Amino acid sequence: MIKTSINKTLLRSMSELHTWGGLIFGWLLFAIFLTGTLAVFQAELTHWMKPEFRASQVLPGQALAAADKKLRQIASHADTWTIHLPQKNSPILDVSWKKGKITLERHLDPLKGAVLKERQTEGGRFFTDFHSELHSGKAGLWLVSAASLVMLAALVSGILIRKRVFKDFFLLRWKRTWLDAHIMTGVFTLPFVLLITYTGLVLTLMEVMPVSTHLLYENKAKLWTEVGLLSDQKPANVPAALLPLEQLLPLAEDLFGKGKIIFVLVKSPGDQQAVVTFIRNTDDRIAAVGDRVSFNGVTGELLGIHSKWDPYVYSVRFLAGLHVARFGGYTVAWLYFLAGLIGCIMIAAGLVFFTVKRRSRYSKSSEAVQYVYRIIEALNTAAITGIMIACIAYLWANRLLPISMKERSDAEITVFFGVWLMTLVHAFWRSPLRAWKEQLAMTAGLCIGLPIINGLTTKIGLLPAIAQGDWMTASVDLTALVLGVLLAAAAWRIPAPKLT
C-alpha cells in the first residue's frame, strides 16, 4: 500500500520533470541538436560557402612549401604558426599564427601560396560553435551542459513514465499522433541520443568544471604539456634560420603514412630552439587525438614521437571522437546526420505534443493561463521552425551579401540571429497554426530555393557542380532540396486555420 503510493508520487514527479524540463530545455535542445547535425558536415558546408575556390589535388609537400614561404613573409616574428594542410574535404590551405594573445588567420592557395581573396565567412564552423557554446563562450558552455543534463534526465524519466514504449515499438503499434511520433522516434534514437549527449557532456563539463586540473596543476598549459599536446621548449632568443618545412615532412610521413599529416605546428620560428611538430590525421580511428612527432626546426634533430597516450586521455578522446564523428568517412557522417535529424524530430514532436494536448483544455481557462500558453506556442514555433529558417538564411546570406563587404563573416552571423529574432516576432504576431504553417512553408521555400540562388550567384550551381564531379558542393544543394520537399509536405498537412 505504502509502496504503491510512493511509486505513484515518483511517477508523478518524473512525469512533471519530463514535461516541464523537456519544454523549457527542449527549445534550447532543438537548436543544439539541429546545429550539431549540420556540424557533422562542417567542412563540406565551409567548402560550399567558399565557392570561388575549387582546387585540384596538391601534394602535401607543395602545400607545406607554399605555407612556409608565405608565413616567413607575413609572420616571421610570431610565437607559433599553425598550418592546416589541404584535405579531401577542405582543399584550401589554412594558416594561422599567434603573437602574444592575438591570433590571425589566412586562407591560401595551396599551389601558389597566394592569399585567397575569397568571400570572408565563418563557414560551417559557426554551426559547430553555436552547437557547443551557443556562440557565447563560457556562459554558453554552461547552458549547453545544463541542457544535456536535462536531456539525459528526460530520457530516464521518459522511459520510467512509459515503460511499455519498448513493447509497443517492437510490436509496431505506432499510432499517427504527436505523442507516438515523439515516443517512437525517441525509442528509435535512444542509443544515439544517449551516446551523443553523454559524450558531449563529458567535453563541456571538462571545460566548465576543471576541478581536478585546478587541484593538481598550476595551470592548464602544464596539463597539456604533460599529456603531450604542447611543447614546453622555451625559445633561446638566438636567431637561427628555420629549415624548409617540406624537408622535414618526409620524415614525419615515414612514421605516420603518406598524406596522413593534417597539422604542422611551428613553435618559435626563426629561433635556435624552434620546434616543428607534425600531427597525424585521426580520420581512420575513433579516438580524436592525433599522434605527433617533433623536430628541432634548425638542426632537424628528432625531439620525440608521441603515439602512446595515457589510457584515460585516450578514453576521453575516444568519447570525443564518438561525438564529432570524423572516423568512418561519409558512411558514419550520414548515419550521424540522419540520427541527428530523427533526434530533432523527437524533440520537436514532444514540444508540439505539449501544446496540442493542452489546446482544447486551455481555451476554457483563465486569461492569465491562456496568455502563458500563447507565449509557449510562440516560443515553440520560433524554437523549431525559427531556428531552421535562421540556419538556411545563414547560407542564403553567404550568397547574397556583397562579396567585398567589411566584417562579412560577422554580417552572416548577424543575419542568422536577426532572422531568428524575426521568426519570434512573427510567431507572436500570427495565430499559432498560421505561424506554424507559414514558417514551415518559409523553411521549405528557402531550402528548395538554395540550389537556385547558388546557381544564379556562382559558377558552381547544382548542374555544373555535378558535371565537374564536385559532389561536396552538389550534396549541399541536393540535401537542401530533399529537406525542402519534405518540409513542404509537412507544411501542406497542417490544417488551414479557421477564419475568425
Place this chain on the structure above:
Amino acid sequence: MNSSLIKSYVWLNNILKSQTQPVQTILRIFAAVLGGYVVTYSALAALALLLPWPRVSVVFFSALFPGIIWLGALLWAFAAPTAQRAWRDLFGVTAFFSILALVASRMH
C-alpha cells in the same frame, strides 16, 4: 534590529519547511542546480586527491564521471519523497565527499 532578524529567520524557516506544491518545486529545482553542483564538485575533488595515479590519468579518469554524478543528483532532487529529503541527502553526500577530500589533502 534583533526582532527583525528573528522574524526573517522564522519566515525563512517556514518556507524551507513548507510542503506546499510551489515551494516544493522551487526547492527541488534549487537542489538539482546547487545540490548537483556541490555533489559533483566534491566528488571530483575527492577523486582527484584520493587516486594514487599519475596526475594526467587522474584528471582524465575523473572527466568520465561528472555527467553521471550530476544526473543522479538531479534525478534524486525530483524523485525524493520531499524536497527537504532531497536537500538533506545531497548535502549528506557532499559532506561525505568533502571529508574524504579533506582527509586526502592532509595525507598529500
